[in-house]
Amino acid sequence: MLSRVRSAVAHLVSSGGAPPPRPKSPDLSNAPSAQPAVPPEAPRSPPARAGSGSSAPAKTVEARASFSRPTFLQLSPGGLRRADDHAGRAVQSPPDTGRRLPWSTGYAEVINAGKSRHNEDQACCEVVYVEGRRSVSGVPREPSRGQGLCFYYWGLFDGHAGGGAAEMASRLLHRHIREQLKDLSCWSSQKEVTHESLVVGAIENAFQFMDEQMARERHGHQVEGGCCALVVVYLLGKVYVANAGDSRAIIVRNGEIIPMSREFTPETERQRLQLLGFLKPELLGGEFTHLEFPRRIQPKELGQRMLYRDQNMTGWAYKKIELEDLRFPLVCGEGKKARVMATIGVTRGLGDHNLKVCSSTLPIKPFLSCFPEVRVYDLTQYEHCPDDVLVLGTDGLWDVTSDCEVAATVDRVLSAYEPNDPSRYTALAQALVLGARGTPRDRGWRLPNNKLGSGDDISVFVIPLGGPGSYS
Amino acid sequence: MLSRVRSAVAHLVSSGGAPPPRPKSPDLSNAPSAQPAVPPEAPRSPPARAGSGSSAPAKTVEARASFSRPTFLQLSPGGLRRADDHAGRAVQSPPDTGRRLPWSTGYAEVINAGKSRHNEDQACCEVVYVEGRRSVSGVPREPSRGQGLCFYYWGLFDGHAGGGAAEMASRLLHRHIREQLKDLSCWSSQKEVTHESLVVGAIENAFQFMDEQMARERHGHQVEGGCCALVVVYLLGKVYVANAGDSRAIIVRNGEIIPMSREFTPETERQRLQLLGFLKPELLGGEFTHLEFPRRIQPKELGQRMLYRDQNMTGWAYKKIELEDLRFPLVCGEGKKARVMATIGVTRGLGDHNLKVCSSTLPIKPFLSCFPEVRVYDLTQYEHCPDDVLVLGTDGLWDVTSDCEVAATVDRVLSAYEPNDPSRYTALAQALVLGARGTPRDRGWRLPNNKLGSGDDISVFVIPLGGPGSYS
Numbered sequence: 001m002l003s004r005v006r007s008a009v010a011h012l013v014s015s016g017g018a019p020p021p022r023p024k025s026p027d028l029s030n031a032p033s034a035q036p037a038v039p040p041e042a043p044r045s046p047p048a049r050a051g052s053g054s055s056a057p058a059k060t061v062e063a064r065a066s067f068s069r070p071t072f073l074q075l076s077p078g079g080l081r082r083a084d085d086h087a088g089r090a091v092q093s094p095p096d097t098g099r100r101l102p103w104s105t106g107y108a109e110v111i112n113a114g115k116s117r118h119n120e121d122q123a124c125c126e127v128v129y130v131e132g133r134r135s136v137s138g139v140p141r142e143p144s145r146g147q148g149l150c151f152y153y154w155g156l157f158d159g160h161a162g163g164g165a166a167e168m169a170s171r172l173l174h175r176h177i178r179e180q181l182k183d184l185s186c187w188s189s190q191k192e193v194t195h196e197s198l199v200v201g202a203i204e205n206a207f208q209f210m211d212e213q214m215a216r217e218r219h220g221h222q223v224e225g226g227c228c229a230l231v232v233v234y235l236l237g238k239v240y241v242a243n244a245g246d247s248r249a250i251i252v253r254n255g256e257i258i259p260m261s262r263e264f265t266p267e268t269e270r271q272r273l274q275l276l277g278f279l280k281p282e283l284l285g286g287e288f289t290h291l292e293f294p295r296r297i298q299p300k301e302l303g304q305r306m307l308y309r310d311q312n313m314t315g316w317a318y319k320k321i322e323l324e325d326l327r328f329p330l331v332c333g334e335g336k337k338a339r340v341m342a343t344i345g346v347t348r349g350l351g352d353h354n355l356k357v358c359s360s361t362l363p364i365k366p367f368l369s370c371f372p373e374v375r376v377y378d379l380t381q382y383e384h385c386p387d388d389v390l391v392l393g394t395d396g397l398w399d400v401t402s403d404c405e406v407a408a409t410v411d412r413v414l415s416a417y418e419p420n421d422p423s424r425y426t427a428l429a430q431a432l433v434l435g436a437r438g439t440p441r442d443r444g445w446r447l448p449n450n451k452l453g454s455g456d457d458i459s460v461f462v463i464p465l466g467g468p469g470s471y472s
Numbered sequence: 473m474l475s476r477v478r479s480a481v482a483h484l485v486s487s488g489g490a491p492p493p494r495p496k497s498p499d500l501s502n503a504p505s506a507q508p509a510v511p512p513e514a515p516r517s518p519p520a521r522a523g524s525g526s527s528a529p530a531k532t533v534e535a536r537a538s539f540s541r542p543t544f545l546q547l548s549p550g551g552l553r554r555a556d557d558h559a560g561r562a563v564q565s566p567p568d569t570g571r572r573l574p575w576s577t578g579y580a581e582v583i584n585a586g587k588s589r590h591n592e593d594q595a596c597c598e599v600v601y602v603e604g605r606r607s608v609s610g611v612p613r614e615p616s617r618g619q620g621l622c623f624y625y626w627g628l629f630d631g632h633a634g635g636g637a638a639e640m641a642s643r644l645l646h647r648h649i650r651e652q653l654k655d656l657s658c659w660s661s662q663k664e665v666t667h668e669s670l671v672v673g674a675i676e677n678a679f680q681f682m683d684e685q686m687a688r689e690r691h692g693h694q695v696e697g698g699c700c701a702l703v704v705v706y707l708l709g710k711v712y713v714a715n716a717g718d719s720r721a722i723i724v725r726n727g728e729i730i731p732m733s734r735e736f737t738p739e740t741e742r743q744r745l746q747l748l749g750f751l752k753p754e755l756l757g758g759e760f761t762h763l764e765f766p767r768r769i770q771p772k773e774l775g776q777r778m779l780y781r782d783q784n785m786t787g788w789a790y791k792k793i794e795l796e797d798l799r800f801p802l803v804c805g806e807g808k809k810a811r812v813m814a815t816i817g818v819t820r821g822l823g824d825h826n827l828k829v830c831s832s833t834l835p836i837k838p839f840l841s842c843f844p845e846v847r848v849y850d851l852t853q854y855e856h857c858p859d860d861v862l863v864l865g866t867d868g869l870w871d872v873t874s875d876c877e878v879a880a881t882v883d884r885v886l887s888a889y890e891p892n893d894p895s896r897y898t899a900l901a902q903a904l905v906l907g908a909r910g911t912p913r914d915r916g917w918r919l920p921n922n923k924l925g926s927g928d929d930i931s932v933f934v935i936p937l938g939g940p941g942s943y944s
Contacts, residue, residue: 315675316673371785
């Protein structure tokens, strides 16, 4: 994520310790991508030194950050070097020769243009087997073994201020979901509590447990920075899309666009943030005001009337400027430049437990939420054709590509392939990444319209909803 | 509002005092309904005695409540008695002979079937002149006088636990809006602060000032209970619909339904309420838990696993029952029976400053919000025909009538009248109220399908968007 955290790397605090224990392999059944999520050749970074304030050079910290790419890319050491090359920005996809991702999912990614040492995006695609806590009653089952069930899982993690949180989430979040889904076996229909609402609750809690694990282990291990998380779970006919951050998911179905997520930023979450600052003013540390003003107030404007809005307002009104209003606004800036406490540009995600306000010890984490919004799409309610897809992308894609442009690319690329050609979804993912990256020209990466392409990390999943090799 | 507040009237606390000072008449220009909002013949209730707990009989308190009907109904003393008759439930509308409401607005209302002594709904329809705070620059003006501008105003107020708050709001809220809109004259375009967002902010703040006035004057005057408020402001080509409560506004345009509000109830605002209880546990007084469970927990279930959800969750998950979970849930019940603190079924509105939890001194007001959600509809973006209308109704209408049924009635009634017949909108309002009330049959008010009609107060405005006498 490009410049999402201003000066935040300088505030990372990690103590030394043993390398993280390798979690035991996930319990997978029929999983085409059952390799361990962290390849043995991926270098592990040494523990970072304790942060000491804004004077610590960012590069020093970043040089020590972990670096790995998704296992399913099956990168050789040479391939890993090419994936890590900011100058070439080669688009990476799983090899044609290897085992395909579940549902013939397409995937492509590209590293940023130099804003961070490594690609801070991570991805995961798995088939996960859930053992029931006890005997399952009343729950229909996927093709499964024993008393459990299977879910399909895709995750995109867009890291900031280091790659550690994204790497950890890509390795572990689906296991937290698996753990939570064990409770499905206890379920029996009661009142408003549907099977679907239990899956939603399981995903919500899994995000929380993942975040808590990051908090617990941040001192002993290398869990630097934070990450946005966009996750898809397919279970028993329904697609659950969970988003915490500013990645985005859309379904393109017969040319129609169905939004499956919304972004959580200082602008979209302004009222939640302001309410928290209002109810818990101690979190503002006497440095910030929960009120928003159209511009920074000058001391000489004390007593004058100025536009403002608070946690209850969507509109603007006038107030007389008081001394407290001279503090820096909790939320300020517009668009991609909007920030919480002048520091972070995304308001939901995992990690960031050590994030402090620049030149201050004030923690920002209390304002960040690890809870995703979960949207549910019932795959059985519509007869999907091979051209219907769910597209997941990190903000590197969406910063320069509209939903409509993505839908147009879906149409253009898929119509160039036979409907039963499973490589078409990877080709589509590559086209989307290439279209957002652009080509090097005129001192920058440029799109065909000569506008600047995205200099951010870009990662895209294309999940066919009715294609060859899909659930059906 | 039927049974919206359980036992709440017993907790009203008002001290004695002088009768309320009559506010000075509103500053109106070209107002067809420029009569004072409170007709001289409307009886004013004496100040209520101090409430002394749940033993106070509701009837005693209610008997002292104020009773008036909207001025524009021009009711004679005899008419007022008929409007107050629970047995006949005659539908009331402005007389054909009098001056029409602005825009030929249609209006109809009917009293409840006996749940409260008087009709606790109130309504207001005015043209309001706003004088600028200082010379207006850059703001286009309606037909106006001097340096000000005019707005058209419609308000529906659905009272509970007495009629005082609704009556006061119907008399004063538009004056607070007028006061706030004076700031428009200070406006000059800057960054994201549009003219529209200033009007929205003015309406939001007017609701807050109205609520604060009720708080200030509740001891000296008769401001009993609370009320939902649904308000429409037309200004400079745009319709602003502000809703705080469970009334509803929809536009029916060429048969299409455009929702212009959403309802604020313990169910729709569960997460806001739970968050407040979580962040400010002292507001729960040790009597309530902010967690929600599908059913009340029994003491013998301590230590067992139970479904729950908290302020962050839309789904359900399991937790081990602890001692605190045995407290009563802050939010419980479903549909029309959902309650905050087992007491009130609506979570936004004006008043309710004295509302306490039944058999307790715990105040409920901190959980209620006086802030409306404001939606904006640009009238200039579409060429409206005389059959396009904005329908406002209290929950008495919507409890038994769907949006589609309202749209069908719009079509049926309006097509029976000439497009330029200004009485068609009143006929439509009457048809909607009659359709929700039903007719007395089989020991109750019944709809044609033999289901029970609404026993609640029912009030309906029908505002033509392109009809005769409208803004154009």
